[in-house]
Amino acid sequence: MTHIVIAGAGVIGLSIAHQLLLSSTRTDRLTLIARNFPQDDLTSDYTSPWAGAHFRPFPHRPESYESDARESRYTRVSYEFFKRLCVEHPESTIKFLKGMDWLEAPSREYEELGPGYNATSLDSFKRCKELPAGVKFGCEYLTYCLNAPEYLKFLQNAIADLCKKQNVQLEFLRITLPSLKYVKKIYPDCSLLFNATGLGLQYEGGYDDACYKVRGQTLLLNISGPTPYAFKTVTHQSRNGDWTFVIRRSDNHYILGGTKQEGDDYPLPRESDTQRLLKSARKIFPDLDTSQVIHVNVGFRPLRRGGSRVESSSYPGMQVVHAYGLGGMGFEASVGVAKHALSLSRPAKL
Ligand SMILES: Cc1cc2nc3c(=O)[nH]c(=O)nc-3n(C[C@H](O)[C@H](O)[C@H](O)COP(=O)(O)OP(=O)(O)OC[C@H]3O[C@@H](n4cnc5c(N)ncnc54)[C@H](O)[C@@H]3O)c2cc1C
Numbered sequence: 001m002t003h004i005v006i007a008g009a010g011v012i013g014l015s016i017a018h019q020l021l022l023s024s025t026r027t028d029r030l031t032l033i034a035r036n037f038p039q040d041d042l043t044s045d046y047t048s049p050w051a052g053a054h055f056r057p058f059p060h061r062p063e064s065y066e067s068d069a070r071e072s073r074y075t076r077v078s079y080e081f082f083k084r085l086c087v088e089h090p091e092s093t094i095k096f097l098k099g100m101d102w103l104e105a106p107s108r109e110y111e112e113l114g115p116g117y118n119a120t121s122l123d124s125f126k127r128c129k130e131l132p133a134g135v136k137f138g139c140e141y142l143t144y145c146l147n148a149p150e151y152l153k154f155l156q157n158a159i160a161d162l163c164k165k166q167n168v169q170l171e172f173l174r175i176t177l178p179s180l181k182y183v184k185k186i187y188p189d190c191s192l193l194f195n196a197t198g199l200g201l202q203y204e205g206g207y208d209d210a211c212y213k214v215r216g217q218t219l220l221l222n223i224s225g226p227t228p229y230a231f232k233t234v235t236h237q238s239r240n241g242d243w244t245f246v247i248r249r250s251d252n253h254y255i256l257g258g259t260k261q262e263g264d265d266y267p268l269p270r271e272s273d274t275q276r277l278l279k280s281a282r283k284i285f286p287d288l289d290t291s292q293v294i295h296v297n298v299g300f301r302p303l304r305r306g307g308s309r310v311e312s313s314s315y316p317g318m319q320v321v322h323a324y325g326l327g328g329m330g331f332e333a334s335v336g337v338a339k340h341a342l343s344l345s346r347p348a349k350l
């Protein structure tokens, strides 16, 4: 009898469960342990429901080339999977549309259309001929948007359906784990544990020291009439580093984002951020209707110095596969991370 346990029910933990059930790996029992699940009220220590979310590739940066290359590969695996998923399961909310990047001060890697950001690995990639005032660099390519809270619920339902079909005993256990070691106490039969706790819960307790949070405040807009943002998602970076982007969530709902504030742990909406976003939007996206802000969102991206961690380690009586620290790209990377994490678990007795 095999019993696989996944700690964490954000997009990473759920994707590991989903991909596990779609793979040839068989298990008798599957348990997801988490403090937060998709149907819960939003809280600032559960990042996934706050995401935009869209796919926004960027060129590998010289200072983090290796992890950028690895994470870029994860995103392409997700991209290909989502192309099929959006057709087979429209309720996943994934919608392919045009992505545009407008940069006022592009790095050399953008200018050179370097690795990770060119037609080799992006569909319909081209430089934009017409650019708005102040923008020095623009590219467009085929991307997708999804409705993060709805996509998480879709994954959880898909996991339940697959377990039923495959006769896998499934449990969702809501507890806050003091350490990963504790899993073995609750489930002595667990031989394989996936650690997908966002900031990386440690074996002996505490979180990974290399992890830190980057605050993101966004505005949820209600747009009832026709809007060009139903067909494109645009990301703008100003000379001073501020980001402004629009992401379709559903026919009526759009995310206007967003801040990227390192070391800022203020969990409530900040009026000055809201005003900055609205002011930028009026200038950069004059055709965006910002008259109905129905919610101000604050989430924390789980970053990790040195890049995400997708690795296997052995502990007494069980193998632990880590998959955390995905920062601002958890949805984009999710399927690739899940497949990599599952491949690391193969040597175990499955
Ligand atoms: C404003 C904003 C915009 C974003 N936009 C995008 C985007 O456009 N595209 C994109 O791909 N990504 C985007 N992201 C990033 C994305 O949201 C994250 O990368 C992703 O949600 C991380 O998922 P996760 O599963 O690792 O963590 P989480 O979603 O935080 O999940 C962690 C899980 O672990 C559980 N957990 C943690 N500690 C414990 C414990 N001790 N005991 C029990 N359970 C525990 C939690 O309850 C939860 O279930 C955005 C993020 C923000 C904030």
Ligand SMILES: *[C@@H]1O[C@H](CO)[C@@H](O)[C@H](O)[C@H]1NC(C)=O
Binding pocket: 112, 113, 114, 115, 116, 117, 118, 119, 120, 121
């Ligand atoms: C384009 O991207 C691919 C894939 O990331 C990379 O291998 C290639 O070197 C890039 N091209 C240039 C000119 O940098």
Ligand SMILES: *[C@@H]1O[C@H](CO)[C@@H](O)[C@H](O)[C@H]1NC(C)=O
Binding pocket: 180, 181, 195, 196, 197, 198, 199, 200, 201, 202, 203, 204, 207, 208, 209, 313, 320, 322, 323, 324, 325
């Ligand atoms: C679980 O992941 C965290 C980061 O999410 C990591 O720091 C920790 O070492 C992992 N736990 C174990 C048992 O390895």
Ligand SMILES: *[C@@H]1O[C@H](CO)[C@@H](O)[C@H](O)[C@H]1NC(C)=O
Binding pocket: 222, 223, 224, 252, 292, 294
């Ligand atoms: C969005 O706007 C429409 C039309 O103005 C309105 O009927 C609807 O109630 C609004 N939805 C939300 C969630 O505010």
